[in-house]
Amino acid sequence: xxxxxxxxxxxxxxxxxxxxxxxxVWGRLMRSESGMAPIDRFDAxxxxxxxxxxxxxxxxxxxxxxAQVHRTAGLNTCFALGAARQAWEQAGLSSWKGxxxxxxxxxxxxxxxxxxxxxxxAANIAGWDPSKQAIDGPRWAAAALREMTAMREIxxxxxxxxxxxxxxxxxxxxxxxxxxxxxxxxxAIGEACTILKRGDTDLMMAGGTHTMIHMLGVxxxxxxTALSTSKGDxxxxxxPFDRDRDGFVMGEGSGMVILExxxxxxxxxxxxxxxxxxxxxxxxxxxxTDIQPEGRGAAAAMTMALRQARIDAxxxxxxxxAPIDYISAHGTGTKENDSIETxxxxxVFGPLAKDIPMSSVKSMMGHLIAAxxxxxxxxxxxxxxxxxxxxxxxxSNPDPELDLDYVxxxxxxxxxxxxxxxxxxxxxxxxxxxxxxxNG
Amino acid sequence: xxxxARRRVVITGLGPVSAFGVGMAPLWQAxxxxxxxxxxxxxxxxxxxxxxxxxxxxxxxxxxxxxxPKSYRKATKVMARDIELAVGAAHEAVRDAxxxxxxxxxxxxxxxxxxxxxRVGCHIGAGLIAADxxxxxxxxxxxxxxAGTFSYALWGxxxxxxxxPLWLLKYLPNMLACHVTIIHDCQGPxxxxxxAETSAALSxxxxxxxxxxxxxDACLSGGAEAxxxxxxxxxxxxxxxxAPTPEGVDPATVVRPFDPAATGGLLGEGGGILVLxxxxxxxxxxxxxxxxxxxxxxxxxxxxxxxxxxxxxxGEEIAAAMANAIADAGIGADAIDAIVPFGSxxxxxxxxxAAAMGKVFGSRATSIxxxxxxxxxxxCGAGCGALSVAIAAQCLRTQTLxxxxxxxxxxxxxxAAPSSSARLGHILVSTTSLGGQTAAIVLRAHP
Numbered sequence: 001x002x003x004x005x006x007x008x009x010x011x012x013x014x015x016x017x018x019x020x021x022x023x024x025v026w027g028r029l030m031r032s033e034s035g036m037a038p039i040d041r042f043d044a045x046x047x048x049x050x051x052x053x054x055x056x057x058x059x060x061x062x063x064x065x066x067a068q069v070h071r072t073a074g075l076n077t078c079f080a081l082g083a084a085r086q087a088w089e090q091a092g093l094s095s096w097k098g099x100x101x102x103x104x105x106x107x108x109x110x111x112x113x114x115x116x117x118x119x120x121x122a123a124n125i126a127g128w129d130p131s132k133q134a135i136d137g138p139r140w141a142a143a144a145l146r147e148m149t150a151m152r153e154i155x156x157x158x159x160x161x162x163x164x165x166x167x168x169x170x171x172x173x174x175x176x177x178x179x180x181x182x183x184x185x186x187x188a189i190g191e192a193c194t195i196l197k198r199g200d201t202d203l204m205m206a207g208g209t210h211t212m213i214h215m216l217g218v219x220x221x222x223x224x225t226a227l228s229t230s231k232g233d234x235x236x237x238x239x240p241f242d243r244d245r246d247g248f249v250m251g252e253g254s255g256m257v258i259l260e261x262x263x264x265x266x267x268x269x270x271x272x273x274x275x276x277x278x279x280x281x282x283x284x285x286x287x288x289t290d291i292q293p294e295g296r297g298a299a300a301a302m303t304m305a306l307r308q309a310r311i312d313a314x315x316x317x318x319x320x321x322a323p324i325d326y327i328s329a330h331g332t333g334t335k336e337n338d339s340i341e342t343x344x345x346x347x348v349f350g351p352l353a354k355d356i357p358m359s360s361v362k363s364m365m366g367h368l369i370a371a372x373x374x375x376x377x378x379x380x381x382x383x384x385x386x387x388x389x390x391x392x393x394x395x396s397n398p399d400p401e402l403d404l405d406y407v408x409x410x411x412x413x414x415x416x417x418x419x420x421x422x423x424x425x426x427x428x429x430x431x432x433x434x435x436x437x438x439n440g
Numbered sequence: 441x442x443x444x445a446r447r448r449v450v451i452t453g454l455g456p457v458s459a460f461g462v463g464m465a466p467l468w469q470a471x472x473x474x475x476x477x478x479x480x481x482x483x484x485x486x487x488x489x490x491x492x493x494x495x496x497x498x499x500x501x502x503x504x505x506x507x508x509p510k511s512y513r514k515a516t517k518v519m520a521r522d523i524e525l526a527v528g529a530a531h532e533a534v535r536d537a538x539x540x541x542x543x544x545x546x547x548x549x550x551x552x553x554x555x556x557x558x559r560v561g562c563h564i565g566a567g568l569i570a571a572d573x574x575x576x577x578x579x580x581x582x583x584x585x586x587a588g589t590f591s592y593a594l595w596g597x598x599x600x601x602x603x604x605p606l607w608l609l610k611y612l613p614n615m616l617a618c619h620v621t622i623i624h625d626c627q628g629p630x631x632x633x634x635x636a637e638t639s640a641a642l643s644x645x646x647x648x649x650x651x652x653x654x655x656x657d658a659c660l661s662g663g664a665e666a667x668x669x670x671x672x673x674x675x676x677x678x679x680x681x682x683a684p685t686p687e688g689v690d691p692a693t694v695v696r697p698f699d700p701a702a703t704g705g706l707l708g709e710g711g712g713i714l715v716l717x718x719x720x721x722x723x724x725x726x727x728x729x730x731x732x733x734x735x736x737x738x739x740x741x742x743x744x745x746x747x748x749x750x751x752x753x754x755g756e757e758i759a760a761a762m763a764n765a766i767a768d769a770g771i772g773a774d775a776i777d778a779i780v781p782f783g784s785x786x787x788x789x790x791x792x793x794a795a796a797m798g799k800v801f802g803s804r805a806t807s808i809x810x811x812x813x814x815x816x817x818x819x820c821g822a823g824c825g826a827l828s829v830a831i832a833a834q835c836l837r838t839q840t841l842x843x844x845x846x847x848x849x850x851x852x853x854x855x856a857a858p859s860s861s862a863r864l865g866h867i868l869v870s871t872t873s874l875g876g877q878t879a880a881i882v883l884r885a886h887p
Binding site: 042043044045046047048069070072073102105106112120121122124125127128130133134135136137138139140141142144145148149150151153154155156157158159160162163164166167171172173174175176177178179180181187191194198200215216219220221222223224225281282283284285286287288289296297300304425426427428429 | 484485486487488489515518557558561562566568571573574576577578580581584588590592593594595596597600601603604605606607608609612613614615617618619621622624625626627628629630631632633634635636642646649653655670671674675677678679737738739740741742743746747748749757760873874875876877879
């Protein structure tokens with residue numbers, strides 16, 4: 001039986017609240033910096049949550065060949081273009097002319113674009129018939145056709161980032177967008193690997209992009225009581241695994257990787273930065289509002305990814321180390337997620353769980369929703385390359401129930417060869433990736 | 441190049457949902473008779489838009505409560521229309537496949553499901569689900585300042601609390617799959633693909649691969665969308681994809697794929713879920729496959745306008761997907777006996793598809809029968825591909841081509857014609873999205 005091809009990452013890029021290039025963001029994560037501040041994109045001063053981690057000073061024109069081509073792009077698409085350009089450059093693809101574009105695809109876990117709130121709200125109010133408590137169709141249509149603009153609307157479709165990337169980088173292979181809430185970009189990278197393994201493509205651009213830092217995004221999560229409503233210093237609000245955690249803090253941005261079969265990467269002389277060893281995916285099939293309380297689905301995704309990576313979760317490696325070196329937690333900072341994720345990790349690794357450091361960069365850059373998984377996979381690769389683990393900041397009061405090593409507050413040197421990255425979405429979607437050092 | 445023998449995937453259940461109702465029987469009957477469901481929209485007064493007709497599911501033909509177990513009825517309150525359609529479709533597919541799942545009425549408490557829940561996956565394509573405009577505006581209206589203008593400050597203090605706490609969960613695209621996986625207890629790999637009209641075809645392709653590589657034994661697979669609400673229609677108007685429906689014109693006659701006189705498409709609500717199953721699993725439980733999913737491929741079109749409202753008219757990438765799907769099925773193009781194209785009546789898309797057929801089939805392109813979908817049930821967005829595949833499977837099972845309507849001057853075999861019997865071994869299904877994602881699926885008659 002022939003072995004399936006090995007899949008390597010040859011390029012990475014991100015646009016996050018802590019910066020727009022690999023080293024700047026990594027440096028700030030190492031210094032335990034926070035990207036949280038009061039929201040200034042719209043007036044959220046009276047909202048239950050008034051702060052978020054926004055991407056700042058980002059100009060897509062620095063990342064594309066011709067900004068005119070993307071002039072109608074939404075913010076999510078701009079972030080994607082920025083992250084993808086970095087990955088493309090790192091992979092050496094801008095200077096290589098041999099790419100078979102038919103065998104180069106895209107798999108994103110991108111979120112929808114931002115609603116044109118101002119004009120949408122104006123049209124709805126203009127079209128409202130208070131006596132019927134309903135929209136008056138013709139009056140609404142007249143207002144909507146007057147207020148809203150075609151491209152602003154079309155660019156909100158969730159497949160628009162894919163379409164822009166395909167155009168910018170000339171990719172013509174299979175292209176997908178999945179939107180499985182907060183698990184989306186982990187799933188996208190995992191599915192891209194399966195396409196490569198089957199031999200259907202040579203190269204895939206994969207990752208995610210999202211922003212929900214807009215009026216109805218904050219409203220939606222506030223109504224769900226999923227966001228931190230802390231009244232103090234915003235940089236202290238995201239407290240994954242801490243006893244006093246009270247919800248997540250919204251971030252935004254994009255993470256992108258270039259994935260290739262090892263054979264393709266080697267043939268063109270590319271340098272792999274890491275190898276993707278395993279991918280697991282499961283559904284809780286429990287409730288739309290709650291996570292399965294024993295972490296059944298989360299554990300299933302981790303187990304599947306480890307099995308594919310041929311890693312025995314119950315056995316130490318020959319040198320005495322735990323089976324893996326680091327877990328990039330989903331770690332949102334909600335009561336429920338952090339408890340059940342801890343439970344699921346213990347379910348998978350048993351007594352060895354306590355020897356595996358697990359941190360959440362969401363404590364520093366917030367929750368990038370659909371884009372979170374891709375950015376967190378990149379932090380795993382950065383940890384492998386730098387021999388440093390990013391911390392969970394704002395960890396000041398241990399929760400007696402949560403007894404793993406969360407890399408509290410300060411970055412830590414460690415020998416890092418194999419990492420696991422978890423993403424869990426609203427509605428019970430679980431995805432896990434296992435990534436390792438490229439050993440040549 | 442020969443591939444190693446791979447696990448074969450068949451369709452064992454069809455759950456189409458269309459303006460004709462739930463299930464294949466009413467849809468097929470209408471297609472045999474050449475009856476379109478396109479008519480003026482009744483649900484809201486769309487007369488202010490240049491297009492005000494669509495294929496709506498009449499209220500008497502669809503009540504989501506009849507597709508969920510009693511214990512789950514409360515959850516129907518947080519289902520957008522798109523979610524309701526997926527839940528109805530999944531129920532029908534599971535019933536049609538003869539599967540016993542956790543939720544099926546009549547199953548005794550604690551009865552063993554036919555398939556192990558962790559071996560059942562779920563891939564359901566979804567669209568950009570718009571918020572219910574009346575519900576949201578009721579709340580927005582309470583946040584006007586003295587001048588009558590919307591105020592963010594008032595929204596924060598008094599407006600947003602008028603929305604139900606679970607408001608956001610009605611509109612997350614992955615909620616189609618979430619509710620379906622909960623109701624039928626599917627714990628295997630699950631995904632929500634959001635590539636506009638190609639979503640369902642990409643989902644079916646992904647399910648096929650998941651089963652093929654052994655990560656599941658069966659998947660509930662397809663897509664659903666309901667864009668007949670104001671925002672959904674407005675976006676299509678903005679994208680110039682809809683045919684005008686002036687007074688005096690019968691909407692049933694408007695959609696004419698591949699006709700030089702075509703003026704655009706019309707929308708429908710619907711889609712479908714299919715049960716895709718490993719042939720070994722179907723055989724073991726004594727199920728009769730409806731058709732085999734023999735080949736699949738996808739590609740991305742070059743779009744001169746970046747976002748893919750306009751798709752490259754050479755049809756080059758659509759042809760690549762078709763050719764790769766045919767090769768994946770291990771057959772030659774000459775083995776394709778009929779084709780279910782996207783066939784939207786949107787002129788440049790029809791032209792791209794016709795060009796692609798020319799590239800793949802050469803001179804045969806003008807003699808392969810075209811099976812229409814959109815003239816009957818409209819463009820069901822993320823549900824399109826699932827309806828097309830379900831219809832193709834039904835054609836193979838019955839060895840029948842349904843009627844074609846409206847088109848009169850096509851150079852393809854696409855002009856109006858009554859239903860006829862035909863010898864059908866393989867049918868090719870193709871879909872291309874607003875955005876340029878394109879996918880092709882080859883179905884094979886079984887056995």
